[in-house]
Amino acid sequence: MQSVSVKQVPTYSPQLLDEAIAAHFDALDVASDLTPESRVLIKPNLLAGRAPDLAVTTHPEVLLAVVRWLSARGITKITLADSPGGVYTPASLRKTYTACGLDVLDDFLTLNEDITASNKDGFSIITPVLEADYIINCCKLKTHGLTVMTAGVKNLFGCVPGLKKPEIHCMKPTIGSFCNLLVDLAEVVRPQVTLLDAIDCMEGNGPGGGSVRHMGYTLASRSPYALDEQATLLMGLQMQMIPILRIAKERKLLSGTTQLLGDTLRPANPPFTLPDAVLGTESIFTPKGIFHIVFGRKKAFPRVLTRRCVGCGLCAESCPKHIIKIVNKKAVISKKNCISCFCCQEMCPAHAIEAK
Ligand code: SF4
Ligand code: SF4
Known part of the structure; x- marks a missing residue:
């Protein structure tokens, strides 16, 4: 035990x-x-x-x-x-x-x-x-x-x-x-x-x-x-x-x-x-978590809140797919190839990335 x-x-x-x-x-x-x-x-x-x-x-x-x-x-x-x-x-x-x-x-x-x-x-x-x-x-x-x-x-x-x-x-x-x-x-x-x-x-x-x-x-x-x-x-x-x-x-x-x-x-x-x-999918959790196992979290994607972004680049540094660029001191995410890992949100010091 x-x-x-x-x-x-x-x-x-x-x-x-x-x-x-x-x-x-x-x-x-x-x-x-x-x-x-x-x-x-x-x-x-x-x-x-x-x-x-x-x-x-x-x-x-x-x-x-x-x-x-x-x-x-x-x-x-x-x-x-x-x-x-x-x-x-x-x-x-x-x-x-x-x-x-x-x-x-x-x-x-x-x-x-x-x-x-x-x-x-x-x-x-x-x-x-x-x-x-x-x-x-x-x-x-x-x-x-x-x-x-x-x-x-x-x-x-x-x-x-x-x-x-x-x-x-x-x-x-x-x-x-x-x-x-x-x-x-x-x-x-x-x-x-x-x-x-x-x-x-x-x-x-x-x-x-x-x-x-x-x-x-x-x-x-x-x-x-x-x-x-x-x-x-x-x-x-x-x-x-x-x-x-x-x-x-x-x-x-x-x-x-x-x-x-x-x-x-x-x-x-x-x-x-x-x-x-996580919230968007909470209601369809099942005891065996079939939803997550079958679908992954493909419906949630990160979105940059431009007014909060300070252009530090930490999100781009941690993105495993290298799909974030800093343009005019703001992060820009290309949704194509995003695996919804949310490493970008995890590293953002300015709370400038939300999940949609
Ligand atoms: S969710 Fe993951 S793959 Fe998608 S932009 Fe953020 S760090 Fe990159
Ligand atoms: S980590 Fe946050 S504040 Fe820094 S560039 Fe990315 S979105 Fe902007």
Whole structure:
């Protein structure tokens, strides 16, 4: 049986977070896995360089609490690594760390600037992930225009370096094929623990352009699938709406019963507002998700809200099909060849891309 540890944590107070991390890691017996020699990787969600209070990225106070817990056990070989959206260079990583408020971690761990990667079981994976003995997957709870929600499993897509991610979107253009690949990737990376920052979450046009929704929880599990299942319930959503969970269940990676440890989990009421790209099809979701599996999301396309566009080009950089051009300082999308992955919307800092 899979277990998920639940703690109510109303704010990002260091003291409350220390208590929550201690309770989670006690419940999951994490200490018995580790020695002072362990090389631990912390894998946050650093989608883009955004301030912590926007709820796009894992909050630095959560990461600091994990580091304090590890340091108290004599563990010093700690690395934080992620491949954010867009290019993957030492300069872009450093910029992202600063924007996400992670410079405070510099004294306590290594903020990765190694941009090499190697192949493992068919995936290109960033080196710090491959070199770690122990992976703590520190994800953020958000809605997502393609996968409906992102928490533990989707966070591991950041183990794939830079612009290899858009290549994968091209190879797996339907929701079913892409989510199957995310599950394959989770099985390759196999984090020992997944910890969810669900204190300030994101609803609406997540994972980059939604609104902050305060829930006041952290969750932890040995299983990213069980954690995602409980995170879905916390959002007030149904499990069958989430393609990753349907696939995990079909592949028997998600057992029928999950043991909840710790506090009571109170689902969001009203449920999280879904992204534009999902809302249009919500009413025809079926328990088996036949609609998505058969049709993909071919009816939703991105549209640029020209008055908001600042011409930064981040959408063009992340588009796997290279169909976005900047013309007169505004993004222009050619709908032909669009695979509706919404990477462009995900990366837009100006909320200038909507789904139609
Ligand atoms: S235009 Fe946007 S949704 Fe279409 S392929 Fe490019 S990134 Fe994906
Ligand atoms: S649509 Fe958004 S990401 Fe693209 S250029 Fe305009 S502001 Fe930048």
